[in-house]
Amino acid sequence: MNGGASVISRSTVLDVDGLKAQFSAQFTGTPQVFSAPGRVNLIGEHTDYNDGFVLPMAIERRTYVAGAKNGTSLLRVKSLTLGESVEVDLAGPARKRRGSWVDFVEGTARALLERKLPVVGCDLLIDSNVPHGAGLSASAALELALGIALVSLGGETEPDRVQLALAGQAAEHQYVGTMCGIMDQYIAALGERDAALLIDCRSLEPRAVPLRLGTARVLVCDTKVKHELSSSEYNVRREECERGVSILSEVLPGLRSLRDVSLGDFTTHAGRLPDVIRRRCLHVVTENERTLAAAEALSRGDLARVGQLMIESHASLRDDYQVSCAELDVAAEVAAAQPGVYGSRMTGGGFGGCTVTLAEESALPAVEAAVKAAFLSRGFREPELFATTACEGARRH
């Protein structure tokens, strides 16, 4: 690959008519097509399960579902990306944690039914261009694409998007076995074109923050690293935060989560915390402040400030929350050092996956070249970089 045009103009739109035709070749009935996006989080990492603030945007990569009712109690689902089919009998007992993608199908369908949303037997054909395991929330894209498809085919004309997001999260918790926060499902459900969403993860109130980027772009760098550690360490971080809350609540009565701890209170009482817990809490408390500040700066079009906050966020995740890795550090640091770059940081859960960079469009070729050269010289796998705009959440086509 050469030059920056590839970074900014790669086509990512999936052929909806082609998907319908493929559906008709394998199933009966006239399909309707739905989709939901992957996401990149601009800032606000590991804050969602602490009732805090996040600032993600939905990206151009999406998961598509073509579907039609089949008049039975069965969900018959085929994935074109995996070349596999699964079946779930809605009339049979719920089956959890089978360790394959059937957990997403069964979990989403059962969680929707628990919320009294209409789910009936359907044939579904799935295709996706959200890279799997890259930290761009391919799982949430799948849950939300399935969710909007099932509920719409079941007869709901205006599905409640927050309920769809909560059903996706419940599928993760109960069927897949990942104790994620709400960020990924929420942005996949409610993402808006040309805006990031500032989400208050306690009230679940979103505020659209228009991306006033001018000539700048959001650049994603997939390090191609998938650390097996990520889910076990994720749960450890959650427990460490809970431990911090329980110790701090001895001196801060009424404390429910780290969201309620101001930087002033934290500084006063940090001495009560064991060192590791103190660092985890410090990250969360400061990350909430950075996220609110970044949303405010973004809405003013102050990209220099947003970039600076992104760089501080990365340092905090690397040094205090300790969820980065060598590839993420190199990608973020090399990108941030290029002229025309405002800031760069790891995005998502960490231990691999992607960085997000805010940079002038004219700087993208140099950023791509510099990051690739740095990876090559260290013997890392070749990363993939792509620019993206902010897109709409789950939708019917």
Ligand code: GLA
């Ligand atoms: C993963 C989880 C999210 C969030 C991020 C870290 O993506 O699914 O809920 O906790 O990690 O910010």
